[in-house]
Amino acid sequence: MLRLAMTTDSETFTRIRDPLADRGIEVGHVQASERSLRVADRRDGTSVGEDVEFDVGFVYPSRLMEGAVVDTRLSVPWVNGRDAVVTSRNKAGVLAALDAAGLPTPRTVMVSNPVDEAVVADAVAGFEFPVVVKPNSATRGVGVAKATDLDSLLGIVDYLNLVHDYRATGDKSYLIQEFLPDANDYRVMVVDGAYAGAVRRELPADALEAGRWKHNVHRGAAATGVELGSAARELAERTAATLEIDYLGVDLLETGGRLVVNETNARPTVDAATKYEPDFYDRLASLIERTADGNGTTREA
Incomplete structure (x- = not known):
């Protein structure tokens, strides 16, 4: 069974663990932050966590300083390596690249x-x-x-x-x-270059009446699975292709006849499988397997 290292143990870890296990991929957690990490003392081995072997990593750690140590010790290929995370995190750089490619942005x-x-x-x-x-x-x-x-x-x-x-x-x-008023806020998932599903993020009615406007799930918005049209799907796919990121969350805003890319996330939270395309996990597993094959070696965690 393929061993996948994840440096988060939050919602995404919980949601993808069983579906990937059903497809021959065992998910394990490697704590990359809020701990001590041995950097140059090799007397007790090369471990950065449990002495477990991994074949591939799922998204480079969010803290880049710690990530450099974990990356070196694991020595595995990543689905979205450091370059992808750094690219997506720079909001201005993303918008400049998309605008240069002729894609609509605010x-x-x-x-x-x-x-x-x-x-x-x-x-x-x-x-x-x-x-x-x-x-x-x-x-x-x-x-x-x-x-x-x-x-x-x-x-x-x-x-x-x-x-x-x-x-x-x-x-x-x-x-x-x-500012785009009354915009529909969508998070679109792109897996291996292709549309894989989307959710609409929306605050409760009482929050909107109180004047709140940021539709972030972490701030109380609900994420509801939606079927997007071909224009939105194509825009999300072109965004991922322009940035050359295999696994990407693309945030779209739609209002007044406009559809624009607002932000991207190379470490997107995975929502419930019912909100995505039926083959979401098949395609995700295929991307993980192909990433692992690109390295071909198994290393200690």
Whole structure:
């Protein structure tokens, strides 16, 4: 049986374990963070976790510093290696690549701190308020805010400036993006280059009435399986092809006759199988097996 290493033990680990076991792939957890990792002391062997052999890894660890150690010790090929995770995490880089490929995206400006207020004001010239402000490399809607006018935008930027003033902060950039009101928010799964299903993410009615607008599942939105049309499917597939990422979550926004790619995620959460295409796990298992065959060796964890 093929051994698959996962560096997360959250929802995705729980959901994919049994379906993949049914297809000859045993899933094991390797803790990559919130622990100590031996880096240069080999007296007790090369273990980064249990002394278990793995053939392939499922998505490079989210913490890149720890990931470098785990990657070296496991020495296995990954479904979505470090390059894929880094590419997808850079929201501005993704949008620039997609725009260059002719794919629709929201109007977006990246600001690289430090800049003065005049640069920020010039960046939004021509935008209509409200606008969305978001960190360039955060996930799950963390730090995303809506500015209703220039004063509120500069107030949000003040807080970002405080964070970016800390010398150890690596990413000192943020995005200013057009706000698309009343947009349908979809997370589309692409597996091995092909559409594999989608969910619509939506806040409860009372939350919407209270003025909330960020449809992140981790912030209380529900994810409902939906059937998307050919235009949305093709856009998600072209996004994955442009970024050259085999396994990708593509976030689409649809409103006012527009369909745009908002973000991507190379470490997407897997939802219930009923929300995806019937062959979702067959295709996922095939991708894992082919990734493992590309290396052809088995290493210690």
